[in-house]
Every structure is written in C-alpha cells, then in structure tokens.
Amino acid sequence: MKKIKYNIYKAILAFVVFILSWGFISCDDYLDVDSYFNNMTQLDSIFQRQDLVDQYIRGAASYLPNEGNLWTSSPNPFQGASDENFTSWNDDRHAGIKYLLDEITPFNSYFNNWPRYYSGIRKANIVLERINEVPDISDIDRRDYIGRCYFLRAYYYYLLLLQYGPVPIVPDQAFPVDSDVEAMSLERATYDQCVDYICKNMESAYEYLPEKREASADINIPSKGAALATMSRVLLYAASPWYNGNKFYADWTRTDGNHFINQTEDNSKWGKAAVAAKRIMNMNIYKLYTTPKEADTPSLPANVSAADFPNGAGNIDPFRSYSYIFNGEVPRLLNDEFIYSCVPSRTGDSPMWIAAPTFLGGGNGLNLTQDVIDAYYMKDGSDISESTVEYPYPSSATAYEAIGTGYAFSGYQLMGNTAKMYDNREVRFYASVGFCHTLWPGTSYTGSDSSLKNSEVTYYADGNAQPSQNYPDDYNRTGYTCKKYIHSEDNLKATVREKAFPIFRYAEILLNYAEALNELNQPYTDDASGITVSRDVSEIRSAFNQIRYRAGLPGISIADASSQSEMRDLIKRERRLEFMCEGRRYHDLRRWGQDAMDAYNRPIRGMNVKAKRSDRKAFYTVTTLSDKLTRRSFAYKNYFCPIPKSVLNKNSKLTQNPEW
Template sequence: MKNKKLYVVLMLLLGTGVISSCTKDYLKSDQYFKDRLTTEKVFKSKLYSEEWLANVFLEFKGENADVASKGLTPHCFADDMYYGDRDKDYDPSKNELSYNMFKMGLYTENDKQGTWAQCYRGIRNATTFIQHIYMNTEMSTAEIADYRGQARFARAYLYWLLLRKYGPIPLLPDEGLDYTDSYDNLAVPRNTYEECANYISDEMLLAAKEMEALGMKRSQDGSARPSVGAALATRAKALLYAASPLANGNNASIGARLVDNQGKRLLYAEYKEEKWAKAAAAARDVMELGVYQLYWTGLQTTGNDATVIPPKDNNFSEKSWPDGWANIDPAKSYAQVFDGTLPASGNPELIFTRGTNQENEGIDAMVAHQLPRSATGWNTHGLTQKLVDAYYMDNGLDVPGMDKEIGRGNGSNRLSGYVSQEDYDKGKYKPLRPGVSLQYANREPRFYASVAFNGSFWTLLNETQERNRNQQVFYYRDNDKGNGFNSSNAYWLRTGFGVKKFVHQNDTYEGGSMARIVPKAEPAIRYADILLMYAEALNELGGSYSIPSWRGGVYTISRDIAEMKKGIQPVRIRGGVPDYSVSVYSNKVELRKTLKRERFIELMGEGQRYYDLRRWMDAPVEEALPIYGCNILMNQKDRDLFHQPVAVWALKTTFADKMWFWPISHSELKRNKNLTQNPGWTYND
C-alpha cells in the first residue's frame, strides 16, 4: 500500500512539471523528473531527494507569499495601506479584486484560493519526504536529519499559512493519506485552533532540533532555505496567535459560530493566561540563539543625505549602538532593511525569506505601484491618515492633531504653515524641502523612511535622463507632472500619501521596466517582529510561569519590565525614538495600546496588520473606521485645504463577521463532506 500511495504522489509531482534545484535556492526551478521513479530510486539519490524537497518549497510562492503586491496577497493592505488600481469604478474593463471590494468583504468563495491547494499539496509531499529520506545512501546522517528538518519546517509552515488565513483547518495524519481509499475515509474534519497551533509548535520544535547541526545560520547565507531560527520564530508566531483574544477566551459571536462537523467549538471560550507565557518563551528561544540582530548603518555627517540626528533625550541620544543611536543613522538603518540595499545574505535581521524569487506580483511590482507618475510609476499604493498620524514626533510625543477626525484626539490642532525657502537654506526642518506642510516636520526617522507626503523628495537615480532624477513630488490636483488627482484614470493617491518603504534611492519604473527597480528580499519573518512579540506576550501576564526552553532548560516568565524592555528598546533605538515613559511600562493596558501602535509603525506594509487586527479582535472597530486623508481635489493655491484631512470618498470600509477568516472554496467543501465553512460564507455555488 505504501508504494501505491507514493506512486500517486509521484504522479502529482510529475504533473506539476517543473521541479526546483536545491543547489543554491529552493525557489528557482530548472530541473525535471523525466520518468516514473520508484520510492527507492528517488530517496536513495541525493539529487532526486533535493528535487523532491525543492518541489515542496515551490508551494511557498504565489498566493502563499508573506509580503507581495495585491495580485497575490491583498492581506498586505488593511487600515494602513490601500491600492487604487484594479477598480472598475475608474476602469470598467477591470474585473479584479479592488481594495474597496476587499475592504467591503465583496470577494467570493472562489477568490484567492491558491493558498489552500498549494499548502495541502506541499504538506502531502513534505510528509512523503519525511517518511522516506532515511533511505538515502548519498548523504551523511547529519545531512539526512537536516533535510528532514527542512521538510518538517515546510510542512508546519504551510499549516501556519493555512491557520492564519482560514482559521482552524484539518490536520492530515503524519503517516499520510492513502489516496486510493474510499471518499468517506479521506474526509478529514477541522481541528481546533489550539490543536493546530500546538501541532505547528511541536513540529517546528522538532524541525529546529533536526536542523541544529547544519542549519543554525543558514538564513544568513542567502539561500532562502529554512534555519533553526526560522523554525523557532514560526513556532513563536503560532503560539502568540493562539494566546491572542481571537483564539483565547473568545466569547464573541464568531467563537460560537465557528464549529466543526460535530458542532464542537474551534475557538476556545476559556481564557488561559499561560498561553502568553508559552509565546513569550518561544520568542525568547529565538532571541537567545544569538544569531540575529537589528540592522544598522553608521552616522553620515556630510552630503545632501546626511543623517538627520534625533533630538537629545538624556538616554539613547548620548550612547552608541546598541545602547543608543549616537553613532547610527536611524532613517537609513530602517529603510535599508527593505529597499534592496542589503542582499538576504547581508541582512542580520532576516529570519526567514523567500529571497528575491517572487512572481509577477512580488515586492518589485509593489514598488512600481508606489512610484510617482513622474517616474512612470503607477502611483496607486498609498497610506491612510491614521497610519501617518501614528508615527511619533522626533521627541517621542504624539503629532499635534493626531486622530482628531476619528474622535480620538487629545484636543490639539494640526500644525499650520509650510517650509519656506529661507528655512530650507538654513537647514531647518530637515529633511523637508520648500513648500512642505509643517505637519510633516520634526517627525521620527521611520516616518521619513516610510511615508511619501506631499512635497517629499524622490531620488530616482536609475532614470536615464538626469533631469528626471531628484524630484520633489507634489500631489495637488493641478500638478503638472501628473501626480495629483485625475478623473480620467485610477493613477492617483486617494489620500495624498504614498509609500516610501521598500523604495531604493535608485528605483524608477522608466519604460515600464522592472529591471530599474533594485531587487528586494522578502521580509517574511524578521527579528524586530520577534522582539515586539516578546514584549507583547510578557505584558499580558499576571503571574509567573516556568516554561521549558527549546534546548531543555527552563525560563521563568513573568511581566518583568526589564525583560519587556529587551523587546522594545532595540526597536525604538534603531528607529531613533525615545523610550516609553515609566507610567506606560507600569500599566498593562497602556503598554498594550502602545505596543499595538509600535507594530502598526514598525511592521507597516509587511502583511502583519491585517492579521494583527483580527487576532487582537480589534478589526470590527479599526477596519470599519472611515479612511481619512488629504483633500486631493484641491489645487496648490488651496494648499491649506489640501492639508486639512477629510473622509476619503473613494475608499470604503466596513467589517462583518464573515471577514474574520477567508472563505473555504466550494470545491473543497464538495470534496470533503466533513469540512465546515467559515461563518458568513456559503457552501454551494
């Protein structure tokens, strides 16, 4: 029976056509299985075994990318970012998932379903590999263990992608399924969220141990292969999600309505604080590897792009990295993590990445849609006023007028006035240029590395004509370079805020050529996320817990402020922002609120916000708030009105129960009679 099962899987593999080479990068493909191979022939051969495993990692591409443009992963767009193209309201020929359709829940049970098919195909093939790699006669014992660990990582990571998107999903038997068995025996019901998270945790722990001898620093070699750190980091993320309100003590309607085929709840109503302790310990496991650190680059004292030094704060400003920012450039240190300055092999912060091997809707396509029209970019990916307001002032205070329009303001008003030529000549308000609103002055460094505000500066150094480089870009309606509102097309920023994050100083889209965009490694999991996860999990604790480490020791886990600072301070220092106050650290509710804001800022555009809002159960409020932005209908002569936030008529918002999880496709529900649909979605066409 085993040979029969494997033969079926082999046929599935052969049917996909292309198999990847493992010689350097699992995500490149140029080799083929050309004949029918027996179990023994495949797994005795190192080459064939590598090809099999490479095929598993092919399933990480496409809609399974963590960070990509909306054609693959609209989940990268929540209440922070939006996209304006693909909208039939402006182009009737479009029949695609627009941002408004996405935000209004107008997608269907058939939209973006590549995740389900790819993940389960990869899971089946990874299981076959795990079961048979022991046969290999061309690898050492250590290599066999390492390859088994990589396959185990792949299987667990694919489950993680499913859990995050669809909620609780069926866990297939580790021994695999006999696909010649009866239909009834192949129908596997959904497991609970806790069962799924615990399975991912256990498998990632085992994968880390299997990879320990050869895979400790593999993520730093540019191969896009999994490492010990990648396994432990994914484990931490799964446990953090399982500890969060959506899956831990959920007494909302979604918790009661999401059930398996026997009516059993899949999201537990009982709250268990210890889940937070387990998540914190898992994040600490990654931290104590000593492999990862936040990237930084040194202070630059001369030139047009000299470091904008944050003001003194009597703490971080007088100390060198890692205790302070005195010798670093915070804006460049943050920007270069994403913009392609660093290859994956040179980025000490990347824990897991698919490298630069992304499909047509990868990060390069995302950047093409961020670039202004004057650089022949599509000029359609933008930011919301809520996100722009979230960034701190350079002294760590809130920006005046923050969230005033959505009723959360502190009574202050937005700043008026603009940078004058005299201000600019005197070096005041760096890095702002003449004509820029003072609302964007004296903001924290991450703001300038991320936000394309009205009048921001774009270098565009890959433009062939020098006159097209080094542009100050305005988004007024009467902008003569076509960057402002245009009723005849969709290529304008709905809020008047664009996206600078991921954009390299050389990037341009001249001639519609992606070759003019610097390749960028996908930040699927990075160290800053782990640090903030550690602080978040610790903050939720009221008691003390003894939790085993991955290597067999024991951590004492509690709400220890010194430990929480280990997660928070490195992120703030690298960002050039002062530390939180003592009162914030001492107040669980205030720190929870502040950490959510920190993730909003630090992880913007990395596919985290959509899922964070759901696991925190904040989505019904945050996703439904009206989107505000600049009044993009105003011309330059009405610049005061342009900078007065208004509700954006072109961007719609809502939240319904059906939007907690992605729908399961009708075809899968027909195929598996024991599979239940997510609440709010239908079973049949």
C-alpha cells in the first residue's frame, strides 16, 4: 500500500514538474522524478552547513551570462547586433550577427536564456525561503547571503526584461505539489510590473549587501552599488519613449485588458531614474577613474578648461585615464569607477582574439562601421564636419594622405603612415579604435620573430592583416577594429592580461543622471530617500562635463544645457562614444524608439579594403558594403527577441512578442 501511494505521488509530481519545466525547476531532465526527490533530500542537507549554502548561492549565480564576451560565444545578441560593428563570420560562435540578418527565430535555439535565468531565480528563491534554517552562520554572513539572493533574483528578471520584454513573475515560494495546471500556468506581467518587481528586490538587496567588497576573490560579487546601478539603468529604460506611453503597442494587452507597455506617458519616471542615479552619487564611493598628468601628456586645446579635474582636465592624462579602465593596466580593486564587473575570456572568446590580425594569432574578424568612426570628435570637441583651423579635418582630396611624421603621446604611438583623417581626434578614438597603420606593440612577446612585436597593422588587400590561405574569411571588412580591451603588452603569441569588464561603471551613472534630469518637466521628490530632483541645468552640466573633461574635451556651457533638445542630442552622442563596444548601444537605440530604425537601416560603410597598398587613395575612400554579412535590417519585431517556441509550448498562457 505504501509503495502504491509513493508511485501515485511520483506520478503527480512528474506532472507538476513537467508543467514547471520552462523555468521553475532546473536545467536537469524535468521528467526524472527520482532525481527531483534526490535533489530535495540534498537541499535538506545543504541548509545544515554554511559552506554548502555558500556553494549553492554561487551555483545560483552560475547562470549569469559572461557579459564581457561581447562577440565570440556571447550569451546574447546585443553587441553582435549593434550598429557599431559586425563580425566577419556568420556562424554559431558569432550568432549575434544573425539577429539583424533575420536568421534568429522562435524555432532555433540561439540565445535561449529563458530556462537558465528562471533556474537562477528558482535557486535564489530557495535560499531566501530556507536561509534561516542554517545553524552555523553569523548574522553578517546571513545578511550577505540574503542580499546576494535578492540581487540575483532581481538581476535575472532584469536580464529577461532586456531580452524578451515583459515576462511572468513566478511566486517567491515554490508551488505546492497539489496545485492545478491553471494555477501554475502564468501570464506575462506588464513591463512596469516587471520593473517594479526588479526595483523592489534590488531595494532589499541594497538593505542587506555591504557597501564594498574588499577581498579580490569577492570583487565580482555584488555590493550595494550594484543593486542601485541596476535600478538606475532599469528605471532610465522604463522612462524612455519606447516603454513609456508607446502607442505602437496599443493592441498588445494581457487577458485582463492591461497593456503590456503602458499607453500614457508618465514624466515622473524620469524623476525616479534621476533619484536612483543620485543615490549612487551620494554614496561618495565611486568616481571616474583618472591618472595624473605625466611628462608625455599632450597640451590641452585652448577651449578645454585647465582647472583640476573634475572642473577641468588640467591635472590628468585623458588618454591613460580612459584607456586604463579597460586594458588591464589597473587592477579592479584599485578602480573606483567600477560598480559591478565580470572577467571575460582571455583567449579564444576574447576581445583580443577577434580583433587581432591573423599573423598575430587572432581571428581578424571584428569590423567597426564608418558611422561610429565619424561620430568621434576632433581633439577640441568639434565635429568632423565643423572642424576648426587649429584641429582641421581634412578634405576628401587629402584625407588619405599620410601625416608624414609620427608622434607619441601618453604612451601611444601614432605612426607616420597614419591617414590625415585620423589625426587630431579625441583620445577615446585612439584608445578604442584600431585603423590602418595602427601600432600593435604586443611587448610581452620575447621571441625571435620581429614581426610579432611592435607591428604596424595594415588592412590593404595586400597588407599584413590579410587572411591566411587556410582561413580565407578571416579578414577585416571595414578597415577598423576595436582595440579598447587590448593592453600594449598583450600578445596572443605570449601573454594577455586579465581584464575586468565593467557591467556598471560610474560614467554611466553620471550620464543616466544628466539624461533623466534633462527629460524631467517638473520637480520630483522621492519620499523614501528624501531626494528632490528637477531639471537643474547646473546639475546636468556638472554631471555631463565630468565625462567630457576626463576625455580631454571642452565642457558644455549653461546655455548648452538650457536647451532640452540640444542637450538630448549631446547626451545621446556622448553615450555612443563613452560606451562604444560595451554592450550598451543596442539598448539605447531601442529605448529611444525611432533611433533604432534610423541607425540600423542605414547602409554599412567602411574603407575600401579591396584596394592595395599601391592605391592608397582608393583604400581611404568611404565605401558602402553590400555583401551577405552587411545586408542587415531592423523591423519592429527586433525591439524584443522572440520567446523560444519550446518555452511557449510549456505554458499555454504565454504569448509571443509582437510580429514574431
């Protein structure tokens, strides 16, 4: 009789587990009921020892994507699908390119993060439900574990929201085994409900987490700042036009009639976003990273304030200050700009590998677009179309000519063969972009092959970055690549420094604050924090100018900040340059609405890499690319990724995203 009851119980549980399989249980075979019983037994043991609970929480965090793997083996399509770049291969390792080539559908398995993220949520929920059972744990550690799990739960929902839009919010406690199918099939919440739930949990995480992580082993575990930074980003997105009163989604509703995307614009959402950023600023823990001015720091243009940073750039080295954030020169523990980070791969999946030419051991398969190159300012902050006499942008008739005499600044060497079109640009350009005749020092190499060190890389058809015979597709299509994450010592034939990838850094908080204030029409007060924000032009100017001065550029005036439309354009461009190839561009374009349509439906342009060295002028002719890798398009469906059909099949109340 007991055996019969057990089998009946197993049958019921098998049915329950099947229904929950799309995310409430784990990635294990959800039909393996015996494994489920074993897992529950193991859980009882886990919560009897602190060390096992710690391991379990780290297991819950293991579902987090490595956001530093931007192009190769990337966990999401966002950087690969950005208008900043495209890869030289359309394959499974670089599937981000498929998104705008219309090759990702609900029926294939690319970027199916749904079950992983819900598995992480489930594990976090279990810890929060059972953490008080652990006997051998201090109050400090218990609080930390609780904070980490609140953070994980909220962060997984944030990741789901980024990729899929509104998603179901599962109960904080697991369903009872006798629940019926109707109770366990959940409809998607609205976008605003998801945002509110994320912020509610991040507030709880903020309450429990420590202000900083001091040990190097724990440096990538979230702190209070990481919780607030997530809120800052989520609330900024929620206030933006695509998610705030967007009539395109007027017919997209839940079964209760509520719109998935609210249909009435609420300007106070900008106030909430500004408060979240201001709370981080008020912590007085984070600041923009800067390095002191050195002997080889170039003189500032006359229109850049020589006052000490943050009121000017007189006492800093702008190039080193920006480049050291990314290239591994400064250990993560010593960089107060980083709020939350991860460690990307250093070899086959790394930014170094995809950017480096073949003869230096790389894949030579990352191509920046001409649009992002042209967006960078001249040294004095002028646009290339409005350059000044002091720092002129050359005419098309002379743009291809070599500058003739190379020069060094801040440890960077500009070669004499550099085209005039790349001279006198702002320092973020040199810190981020590899162009034809860029020097790749690679000084960690100590072997006998002189071509593998201090190499001047060229992208002509007969240049040294041409592909090998065995890999004919491994060549650069535009004449530009990303060097942002490459240290002067890095060499794939020798050693590559470990880098920390900034998931959140203080520069974003400052620009979030400036943008939110700029869009705010009337003062907003947050009762919980007591912070009041308004469209204060001096506050906007102060936050924005810190970014400008760190880059060695002139700050904006009160008059500039007084114009909402002009300030909006300045902020959009600053975000484009400051966060180039950091995974932010796709989300910015999307949340701004029409900007995504405009940017993604422009033709991709670059240098004419089919031209040989002997025809230098032809190479430096801006060329429209039209091969199979660049025939991208952006439709309304691309504002959200498709929910996989395998997920939809397991929950009858789920609806697919619009136009998929």
